[in-house]
Amino acid sequence: HKEKNQSAAIETGGEDALVGNVNKLMVSPPGYSGAPRKGHLVFDACFESGNLGRVDYISEFEFDLFIRPDTCNPRFRVWFNFTVENVRETQRVIFNVVNFSKTKSLYRDGMSPVVKSTSRPKWQRLPAKNVYYYRCPDHRRNYVMSFAFCFDREEDVYQFAYCYPYTxxxxxxxxxxxxxxxxxxxxxxxxxxxxxxxxxxxxxxxxxxxxxxxxxxxxxxxxxxxxxxxxxxxxxxxxxxxxxxxxxxxxxxxxxxxxxxxxxxxxxxxxxxxxxxxxxxxxxxxxxxxxxxxxxxxxxxxxxxxxxxxxxxxxxxxxxxxxxxxxxxxxxxxxxxxxxxxxxxxxxxxxxxxxxxxxxxxxxxxxxxxxxxxxxxxxxxxxxxxxxxxxxxxxxxxxxxxxxxxxxxxxxxxxxxxxxxxxxxxxxxxxxxxxxxxxxxxxxxxxxxxxxxxxxxxxxx
Known part of the structure; x- marks a missing residue:
């Protein structure tokens, strides 16, 4: 029931209601109960310069991510910066950032998000071939940036951001x-x-x-x-x-x-x-x-x-x-x-x-x-x-x-x-x-x- 309400809110522009960042949010398959498993991803943006307002499970390979709007101003949704942990080795995923407030973006021209992980602490850009930017009929014709990623080290915490953070x-x-x-x-x-x-x-x-x-x-x-x-x-x-x-x-x-x-x-x-x-x-x-x-x-x-x-x-x-x-x-x-x-x-x-x-x-x-x-x-x-x-x-x-x-x-x-x-x-x-x-x-x-x-x-x- 809660999920239904959430999606209805999104359809009516309710993502403006996203005011806080996700905090160690474990996203497991709908209906799953029992001990969390490796591969049930844990998202977090409760840290300095962090931004991720909500995560929807689409399938075990795909997740919709919602940028939290600027504080006290729902007009701006561009910057994101979040971590993912509890990954399974060789786990492949597609992340869709679904609620950008801008239409034009350098993602059309080959830009890609940056990533680092615990064992590789230097930020690097994802390969441009793994990034797609398109207008999506499923999300009020908003622009969506999707990127594919393969987690390779189970113990690592991975961090993704719009650009190199400077806090x-x-x-x-x-x-x-x-x-x-x-x-x-x-x-x-x-x-x-x-x-x-x-x-x-x-x-x-x-x-x-x-x-x-x-x-x-x-x-x-x-x-x-x-x-x-x-x-x-x-x-x-x-x-x-x-x-x-x-x-x-x-x-x-x-x-x-x-x-x-x-x-x-x-x-x-x-x-x-x-x-x-x-x-x-x-x-x-x-x-x-x-x-x-x-x-x-x-x-x-x-x-x-x-x-x-x-x-x-x-x-x-x-x-x-x-x-x-x-x-x-x-x-x-x-x-x-x-x-x-x-x-x-x-x-x-x-x-x-x-x-x-x-x-x-x-x-x-x-x-x-x-x-x-x-x-x-x-x-x-x-x-x-x-x-x-x-x-x-x-x-x-x-x-x-x-x-x-x-x-x-x-x-x-x-x-x-x-x-x-x-x-x-x-x-x-x-x-x-x-x-x-x-x-x-x-x-x-x-x-x-x-x-x-x-x-x-x-x-x-």
Whole structure:
């Protein structure tokens, strides 16, 4: 009877009622009683960044999986992250993720979920040939992503996710390890707390003392993870930080001339809860920059206050704001910028993405676009683009959840955690080209100029 009610609820859109994650849920065949057997799969998503709202047994080989919608917002169902245990060796299954809220998806283009297991703790993508994405008549014509998998080790716990997870705890461990290094040019502070009292961290990276006086330095502000399911943004952001705190000659010069302010996780509650787009209270924070509330959007409110305050300080030259995201339908890294009436300002705004193109083989200038779409008015890029003066540049940096095409390649190359971080390192080093900084101590080979046209290109604006 309960099953009947459940399926009726689903037909009427009742999956919105899925509010909690499955918790060590054993799924045995209907009508089965007795001791659980090996092969009666146990699903769990009650852990940090976990998401799986419900599992239906179809046959011993097939299971329907329902994504739990974002907390307080049934519109978004994309991110999933769950474990499976109590498997039988050589057990073959098909998992159908049946309630995606989006129609377009990179699953159409060869993307596949990631998997790891106890004995193989490094995440890897499933083979694309085992993944199918289609519109399903059985599920209100929703889009379904099915993937086939063969469990091979009985003792292992297997974990599946939409993309490589990067949790709040992982960030905290990473920042704590940076702090323990006592680097003189790195400062970590708590800018505020989220609704659930998680830290909003702010890093400041710059050389003090013998380098340029602070007032002559440029300031670059970078934020990430306003959309919690966009985990690649955290790997890109960590790549930026790793490079800037390193002993690389380029990093040392950048710290002499630039102050970097970085907020690595704008939406820590959403990340912790396993949401795709929203905060704890169901807000898409990237639509609330115009008027963030200190109680409903405290992290956004704190960051906006800081930026407004720095912008009013005549000693601060705030030149860049970059907000890092991940994109669910496009390939490569690319940027969104703003539209201006002043043609010269439009041209100047294109310089940084053009230079990044030269440094990062996975960055696409042809995907980069400049817009003033009404829907995007509450985003960081649009709001700050209107607030800051015309010597400042505001961008959204997007990176594909799936893969990139390089100039000479015929097939897409799937991103790994490492290649996401590499994009971050390349973003950081592009500031050297942008500001055309040089140093006597810096060996020329560190510039890695692959393209002799680079200098002519960058001075053309």
């Amino acid at each position: 709040y705890s992982r960030l905290q461990h990473y920042l704590a390890s940076l702090e323990r290094r006592n680097l003189p040019y790195l400062q970590r502070e708590q800018l505020g707390l989220s609704v659930q009292q998680r830290r909003l961290d702010l890093l400041t990276i710059t050389n003090s003392g013998k380098s340029l006086p602070e007032k002559e330095k440029k300031l670059v502000f970078l934020t990430a993870r306003v959309h919690p399911g966009e985990s690649p943004a955290s790997f890109v952001c960590q790549g930026v930080i790793d490079f800037l705190v390193s002993l690389h000659p380029v990093a040392q010069i950048l710290r002499d001339h630039v102050i970097f302010k970085i907020v690595p996780m704008l939406n820590p509650d959403g990340v912790y809860l396993g949401n795709y787009r929203c905060s704890l209270m169901g807000f898409d924070l990237n639509r609330h920059w115009q008027d963030p509330s200190p109680w409903a959007h405290p992290t956004l409110h704190a960051v906006k206050q800081l930026i407004v305050q720095m912008n009013q300080d005549p000693r601060v030259s705030l030149e860049f704001y970059i907000d890092v995201h991940a994109h669910s339908t496009m390939l490569n890294g690319f940027m969104y910028g703003n539209v201006f009436e002043d043609e010269e300002r439009v041209q100047r705004q294109a310089v940084f993405p053009r230079l990044l193109c030269q440094n990062a083989p996975d960055f696409s200038f042809s995907n980069t676009s400049f817009n003033r779409d009404v829907v995007k008015a509450g985003t960081g890029r649009r709001f700050l683009g209107g607030l800051l003066d015309d010597t400042s540049y505001c961008y959204t940096l997007e990176v594909s959840f799936y893969s990139y095409m390089t100039a000479g390649s015929t097939a897409p190359v799937p991103y790994t955690e490492e290649t996401y971080m590499k994009l971050g390192r390349n973003v950081a080093r592009t500031f050297l080209d942008y500001y055309k900084l040089k140093s006597k101590s810096m060996p020329v080979r560190c510039r890695k100029d692959k393209n002799p046209q680079k200098t002519t290109m960058s001075t053309g604006y």
